[in-house]
Amino acid sequence: MEKIRVGVVGLGHRGRHMARLVQDAFDHCATVVAACDSDPVLWHETQWLQQKPMKEILPNAVFYENYIEMLDHCKIDIVMVETGADVHASFCIEALNRNMDVFSDIPSVANLKEADALWKAEQASKGKLMTGANPNEWGFINALVDLYQKGLLGKPYYMEAEYIHSSLNTVESKELTVHSPWRKLLCPIRYCTHSLGPLLRIMEEDLRYVVCMGTGNHFDDDSQKDNMSAALFQTESGVTIRLLRNGKCRAGIGSHSYRVFGTKGYYERLDSRGAQYPAVTRFRSDDLYGAHDFTILPSGMMANEYIYNPKASGHGGADYALMDHMFTAYLNGDAEYPISLREGLRMTLPGIFAEESSKRKGERLRMTYPWDSDWSTEF
16 A cells, blocks of 8 residues: 655644654554755754654655745645644645645634635645644543533533643743744634634534633733633524633643533533642533433543554644544545544634634624635634
């Protein structure tokens, strides 16, 4: 079998990790044939959390400093866009214009005009896009979807999510800021995809309305203006999601928590609250015998199907799951990837509208999407 030929653009910490994952865990079906970054040091010299340079880790790959040259001169089946979180769209569009498939990290776009251009590019292309939303692949999120599909939660009517990141006193947080400088610049609520993506898996409706407010900056540094942002999103039928996002804080707690209130049950995933209170997943249901009280689910980040796979790694195995599902869909010739561009925009655009609401001191805004008849690139 001919292997899937993968090219990666962006050799920051995330790009290096994903390229290594493809090369090490999927060598049976894929190979990295090209890598691109405007900074050649990231290819030729050893970087953070590496034992040797990327040129030795990816011996079969050709390095390019120019992205267009890589696309035009190298035969590539799938382009992995691993650039900074605010500069994904243009790289995806260039690949789609050449009828190449694309794997793009989230957020999918940085503004409404990019959303319009990216949507049109995929519509016109023979290639298709896979959204790299790794939180959608976590085991405890799969458990939530299973409970919902079995009718044990009923219809969700109110949900909560929090993504509390970069607590001050951790070495990892300080290193991430150094190696991911976009974290200082991106408004917290714009990075909402880790929170909304999993919840949208149990919602057929798109989010339509948003109100958002920010706290301002309470640290003596050059980080984003709002250390924290709080948003309320709502669908046309009234399903409401409250989201709390931050850039910096002093909490020292786990990053990702979710709560789902349904007409027949309740689900929660509470991340760790310091070393004394580990993460826990619980639910209760009116429709399951014995589950009228809280029931603890043994669901962690790793999806059940990968628990005994020694190669499953990256964000609790979620990165491996993304690659596994994408390569399987590619080899099967599926019409679209498991997490499509549409799903990526469903979880990305609400953050852009929320930031605009925050700038307007909490004004309630109506959200539209490129597939809507009233879609507009203006607020």
